[in-house]
Amino acid sequence: MNKRRITAEITAIGGYVPEDRLTNKMLETMVETSDEWITDRTGIKERRILSDPTMATSDMAVLAIANLLKDSGLQAEEIDCLILATSTPDQLLAPAASLVCEKAGLSSAWGFDLNAACSGFLYALSMGASLIESQRYKKVIVVGADQMSAIVNYQDRNTCILFGDGAGAVLLEPSSTENGIKDYLFKTDGKGAAYLSVPAGGALQPASPETLMEGKHFVHQDGKTVFKAAIKGMGNACQEVMTRNGLMSDDIDWVVPHQANLRIINAVGKRLNFPPEKVKVNIQRYGNTTAATIPLCLWDYQADFKPGDDILLTAFGAGFTWGATYLKWGNLRHNNGQPKG
Ligand code: UT7
Numbered sequence: 042m043n044k045r046r047i048t049a050e051i052t053a054i055g056g057y058v059p060e061d062r063l064t065n066k067m068l069e070t071m072v073e074t075s076d077e078w079i080t081d082r083t084g085i086k087e088r089r090i091l092s093d094p095t096m097a098t099s100d101m102a103v104l105a106i107a108n109l110l111k112d113s114g115l116q117a118e119e120i121d122c123l124i125l126a127t128s129t130p131d132q133l134l135a136p137a138a139s140l141v142c143e144k145a146g147l148s149s150a151w152g153f154d155l156n157a158a159c160s161g162f163l164y165a166l167s168m169g170a171s172l173i174e175s176q177r178y179k180k181v182i183v184v185g186a187d188q189m190s191a192i193v194n195y196q197d198r199n200t201c202i203l204f205g206d207g208a209g210a211v212l213l214e215p216s217s218t219e220n221g222i223k224d225y226l227f228k229t230d231g232k233g234a235a236y237l238s239v240p241a242g243g244a245l246q247p248a249s250p251e252t253l254m255e256g257k258h259f260v261h262q263d264g265k266t267v268f269k270a271a272i273k274g275m276g277n278a279c280q281e282v283m284t285r286n287g288l289m290s291d292d293i294d295w296v297v298p299h300q301a302n303l304r305i306i307n308a309v310g311k312r313l314n315f316p317p318e319k320v321k322v323n324i325q326r327y328g329n330t331t332a333a334t335i336p337l338c339l340w341d342y343q344a345d346f347k348p349g350d351d352i353l354l355t356a357f358g359a360g361f362t363w364g365a366t367y368l369k370w371g372n373l374r375h376n377n378g379q380p381k382g
Contacts, residue, residue: 048221049173049181050371053212055109056340057101058089058327063205072198079202084303088205088328090190097131099140101208102186105336106145109182109210113374117145120212121178123152124169126161126185126332128359129192130154133242141184150182158237159299159358161185161332162209163225163366166354169213170222176215184210185332192239194259203301204260205328209336216371220349225366226282233270233361236263267361271305274363275355276312282353282365283313290314292351297342299356300324300334309355321345331358346370 064087065076079085091101102125110117123138123145130137138152157164162185169181186208195201213222241257242248252258275298283289296315298306303324310320323341330337335354339346346352350370357363 047174047176047215047217048223049170049213050216050218050221051211051368051373052214052371053109053113053115053374054336054340054343055105055107055112055210056208056337057104057108058207058337059091059101061090061092062087063090065202068202071195072201074198074202082302082304083203084306084322084324085202085328086325089207091188091206097191098127098129098186098188098208099131099137099144101188101206102137102141102184102210103145105184105186105208105210106141106147106182109212113212115180115212115374118148120147120150120180120182122169122172122181123147123150124155124165124181124183125152126155126157126165126183127187128156128158128161128331129188147182157358157362158360159301159329159331159334160227160356160360160362160364161358162335163354163356163364164227164362166211166222166366167225167227173213173215179215181213182210183213184208185334185336187331187333189260189329189331192258192260194256197259199264200260200262203329205330207327207330207333207337209333209340211336211339218372220369220371222366222368224282224286225364226278227362227364228274228278230361234359236266237261237359268302268305270361271301271357271363272308272312274357274361275299275305275309275365278363278365279309279313279353279355282367286367288351288367293319293353294350295346295352296320297335297338297352297354299358300327300338301329301357343373348372
C-alpha cells in the first residue's frame with residue numbers, strides 16, 4: 042500500500058500589531074507629504090508603531106505566538122522549533138529567536154533567526170515545512186516580525202510613509218491529507234542589494250559618529266527600481282509555480298501578496314489575471330511590516346479561507362529576495378473542536 046507523503050499543514054495562526062497608529066494626516070505634520078499622495082501612490086492610510094521603549098521585535102513575536110497558542114489550545118512547551126523571520130532583531134547578538142523562546146515559554150523548542158527581508162516569512166515557511174516533512178519535528182512555529190520604526194528616518198518622506206510594525210505567526214504540523222505546503226520557488230539576486238539597504242551598523246560599517254551623522258543606520262531605498270523589480274519578480278515567480286503545478290488563475294482561490302505598495306499588488310494581480318476580490322489586501326491598515334505582512338494578512342483574513350482552498354503567497358524584498366509559495370489551506374485547530382494528537 043502506498044503511504045501518502047507527509048506535508049506541513051498550517052493548523053493555527055496568530056498576530057499582533059501595536060496599539061499606536063501613525064496616520065497619513067500625522068505624517069503631513071512631519072514631512073512634506075499629503076494624505077492624498079500617500080493614498081494614491083501606495084494605498085496606505087495608517088501604520089502601527091511600537092512606541093513602548095521597553096519593547097522590541099521579540100516582544101511583538103511573543104504576543105503573536107501567545108495569540109496563536111490561545112487560539113489553538115496548545116501549551117508553549119509543546120512547540121518543537123521556532124523560526125523567526127526578521128530584519129530588525131532586538132540586537133545584533135543574541136539571536137532574537139532565543140529571546141522569543143525564553144519570553145514565550147517555548148521551553149522544548151530550539152530556534153533561529155532568518156533574515157531575507159520582506160521575503161523572510163516565505164523563506165522561513167519553507168524551512169519549517171522541510172523540518173515537518175523530515176518527520177523529526179511535529180510542531181514548528183514560523184513567525185514574521187519587524188519593528189521597522191526602529192530603522193526608518195521620519196524626516197525622509199521617501200521611506201517613512203511606507204513602513205510599520207507588527208508580527209504574525211503560523212503553526213506547522215504534519216498532515217497526511219491533501220492540505221499543506223505544496224510547492225515553493227525562491228530567488229536571490231545580490232545585484233539588488235544596493236537599491237534597498239541599511240548601510241551601517243553591520244560589520245562593514247560599524248556604528249561610529251560619522252555613520253550616525255550621515256544617517257546610515259536608516260533604511261535607504263531607490264523606490265522606482267525596487268517597484269519595477271517587485272512586479273516582475275513576484276509575477277514571474279507566481280507564474281512559474283502555477284505552471285509547474287498545472288494551475289490556471291481560476292484554480293487559485295486566494296492570493297496573499299507581500300504588502301509593500303497597492304500599485305505593485307494590483308499590477309501583479311492584473312498580470313496573472315487574478316480578479317481583485319481574490320487578492321488579499323490589508324496595506325491600508327498596517328503599511329509595509331516587512332516579514333510580517335503575509336502572516337498578518339493570513340491572520341486578518343483567516344475567516345475567508347476554507348480547508349483545501351488553493352492559496353498562492355508571494356513576496357519581494359531587499360537583497361533582492363523574492364518568490365512564491367503554493368499551499369492548500371489547513372484544518373485550523375480551533376475549527377476542529379478536537380486538537381490533533
Ligand atoms: O517591501 C520592500 C520592497 N519595497 C517596495 O516594494 C517599495 C517600492 N517602491 C514604491 O513603492 C514606490 O516607488 C514609492 C511609493 C516609494 C514611491 O512612489 P513613486 O510613484 O515611485 O514616486 P517617485 O519616487 O517616482 O516620486 C514621484 C514624485 C517625486 O517628485 P518629482 O520629482 O516628480 O517632483 C517625489 O519627490 O513624488 C515625490 N514624492 C513625494 N511626494 C509627496 C516622493 N515621496 C513623496 C511623498 N509625498 N511621501
